Amino acid sequence: MTDEHNLVGRAREALEDAHVPYSEYRVGAALETADGSVYVGCNIENANYSNSLHAEEVAIAEAVKEGHRAFERVAVSSGARDGVTPCGMCRQTLAEFADPGLEVVCDEGGNETSTYTLGELLPNAISTETLSDAEARRAGDRDGDDDA
Numbered sequence: 001m002t003d004e005h006n007l008v009g010r011a012r013e014a015l016e017d018a019h020v021p022y023s024e025y026r027v028g029a030a031l032e033t034a035d036g037s038v039y040v041g042c043n044i045e046n047a048n049y050s051n052s053l054h055a056e057e058v059a060i061a062e063a064v065k066e067g068h069r070a071f072e073r074v075a076v077s078s079g080a081r082d083g084v085t086p087c088g089m090c091r092q093t094l095a096e097f098a099d100p101g102l103e104v105v106c107d108e109g110g111n112e113t114s115t116y117t118l119g120e121l122l123p124n125a126i127s128t129e130t131l132s133d134a135e136a137r138r139a140g141d142r143d144g145d146d147d148a
Helices: 004-015 055-065 088-097 128-147
Strands: 027-033 038-042 071-078 103-109 112-117
Touching: 004 027, 004 038, 004 055, 004 071, 004 103, 004 112, 027 055, 038 055, 055 071, 055 088, 071 088
Parallel strands: 071 103
Antiparallel strands: 027 038, 027 071, 103 112
16 A cells, blocks of 8 residues: 555656646545556646646546545645645546545645545435436336326
């Protein structure tokens, strides 16, 4: 398992590669897999803002591309060292592959960090179970309409 400070260091290194001509807000992420491998990502902005990539999703994509589907923790850092947490979209993407106990380590600057669980940051993530339950309710509603 990677030491928390080393993981934050990897996130700090990754943010140096960020492409941020619009916001000038660099973000880096380091994602540790269940087997101890670490994948990093940085934010990549695009003039069409909706096509921008977030550091966490770049790290997840790299890990998934290499066959990883189980994650232990993620560290996130910004150039401002302001304790940035993953945005809602990135939290949901993390929830696709990690359980609510995933550690999220946020860089506060110096040697200071704040640590959360994914479940704290996203208590009601959309999951395959959420979608299955919704489908079952819709099917039940359709069946009820046939009886009327």
